Amino acid sequence: MGLRLDTRALGREVDRYPGALLGHCVLLLLVSVLALRSASLTPDGGSLHFAERQLGWALAGLGCFFAASLVPYDRLGRRWPALWGLGLLALVGVLVLGTKVNGARSWFSLGPVRLQPSELMKPLLALALAHVAARLGPRLATFGGLARAALVALVPFGLVLLQPDLGTALCFVPISLAIVFAGGARLRHLLGAFAGALACLPLVWCFLLAEYQKLRILSFLDRDEHALGGAYQVTQSVIAIGSGGLLGRGAGQGTQGPLGFLPERHTDFVFAVVCEDWGLLGGALVLGLYASLVALLLEQAHRTRDPEGRGILVGLAAVTATQVVVNVGMVLGVMPVTGIPLPLLSYGGSSLVASMLGFGLAASVARHRSRVALTPGAPREAPERRGTGRTERAILGA
Numbered sequence: 001m002g003l004r005l006d007t008r009a010l011g012r013e014v015d016r017y018p019g020a021l022l023g024h025c026v027l028l029l030l031v032s033v034l035a036l037r038s039a040s041l042t043p044d045g046g047s048l049h050f051a052e053r054q055l056g057w058a059l060a061g062l063g064c065f066f067a068a069s070l071v072p073y074d075r076l077g078r079r080w081p082a083l084w085g086l087g088l089l090a091l092v093g094v095l096v097l098g099t100k101v102n103g104a105r106s107w108f109s110l111g112p113v114r115l116q117p118s119e120l121m122k123p124l125l126a127l128a129l130a131h132v133a134a135r136l137g138p139r140l141a142t143f144g145g146l147a148r149a150a151l152v153a154l155v156p157f158g159l160v161l162l163q164p165d166l167g168t169a170l171c172f173v174p175i176s177l178a179i180v181f182a183g184g185a186r187l188r189h190l191l192g193a194f195a196g197a198l199a200c201l202p203l204v205w206c207f208l209l210a211e212y213q214k215l216r217i218l219s220f221l222d223r224d225e226h227a228l229g230g231a232y233q234v235t236q237s238v239i240a241i242g243s244g245g246l247l248g249r250g251a252g253q254g255t256q257g258p259l260g261f262l263p264e265r266h267t268d269f270v271f272a273v274v275c276e277d278w279g280l281l282g283g284a285l286v287l288g289l290y291a292s293l294v295a296l297l298l299e300q301a302h303r304t305r306d307p308e309g310r311g312i313l314v315g316l317a318a319v320t321a322t323q324v325v326v327n328v329g330m331v332l333g334v335m336p337v338t339g340i341p342l343p344l345l346s347y348g349g350s351s352l353v354a355s356m357l358g359f360g361l362a363a364s365v366a367r368h369r370s371r372v373a374l375t376p377g378a379p380r381e382a383p384e385r386r387g388t389g390r391t392e393r394a395i396l397g398a
Contacts, residue, residue: 132152248276301313
């Protein structure tokens with residue numbers, strides 16, 4: 001009898017596990033390893049071994065996915081001040097002790113491994129802000145409540161801008177907007193905040209953007225003028241995509257990547273390698289896979305009654321969609337170069353592990369939402385409120 005009960009419990013657990021989400025992630029990781037095999041080739045016929053290293057990061061990312069999926073997301077949410085604080089501490093530390101790469105002091109160098117804490121802040125922000133928005137409840141519809149929630153995002157946003165890493169900082173915006181809007185924030189308040197941000201653009205240009213960032217924008221506005229300078233990457237990227245045609249030149253048979261014409265082909269411009277090798281059809285299939293992944297996250301959000309779990313899912317869906325649109329737009333030359341990686345495809349351990357950690361949180365919501373489901377408008381449990389720490393009381397005004 002006991003064995004039968006265990007079997008039934010195991011069956012229920014398997015039914016609840018989001019296999020489709022895991023399958024999407026595994027497929028994208030496989031595409032990444034295959035694309036990076038081509039991106040690793042050098043003009044002399046050697047290899048930079050990006051694919052092998054990415055495979056190691058993929059295994060680490062899968063471990064993070066499973067670990068995050070096993071822990072109930074509401075328990076992690078109740079510990080958001082500590083997790084958020086650790087993320088901020090890492091962002092402050094990298095400003096002091098970090099290594100400057102491509103003009104931004106964004107990395108900790110740990111021997112052969114480099115860690116980018118701003119990437120890991122993305123899932124931590126989704127977790128923290130979703131919990132805060134759920135706790136604020138109806139107060140999020142007031143300007144004061146929205147301002148309290150915004151503090152959770154503005155602090156890491158400002159620290160990342162100081163590196164300066166505008167691309168990663170901007171990734172915090174779709175996470176925040178999606179979570180607070182799903183949590184009940186008024187559209188007019190969000191539009192007012194957007195108008196205020198637009199009014200600050202001249203100040204951003206004069207005081208926050210580095211010279212290389214200004215050059216990227218100017219190169220986007222006049223690519224022909226900067227074809228051999230700031231627009232060189234985009235020009236070579238467009239050539240690579242065009243040379244792939246409909247079906248591609250074949251894995252490792254391209255010219256722009258293996259011959260070294262396309263810079264950063266393993267990171268920000270890996271989609272150009274995909275299109276050169278597998279053509280328009282291959283690129284469309286990869287984009288379809290991303291669209292299906294985002295749709296899956298939104299469908300899970302629709303089925304989730306708990307506002308905290310729903311906030312995590314919409315935040316992750318928003319940042320995934322934004323990164324794909326911006327990166328592919330950049331590779332196609334219809335958006336400025338921002339340094340935003342393509343989730344799960346671009347080479348890099350920090351980005352990959354952070355993405356898999358975020359999707360692991362999404363899997364946790366799918367597994368545990370029935371246990372923490374609340375009826376609409378129901379208050380949070382009293383034990384959670386008694387456990388509120390000073391950081392949360394300061395932000396929530398509780």
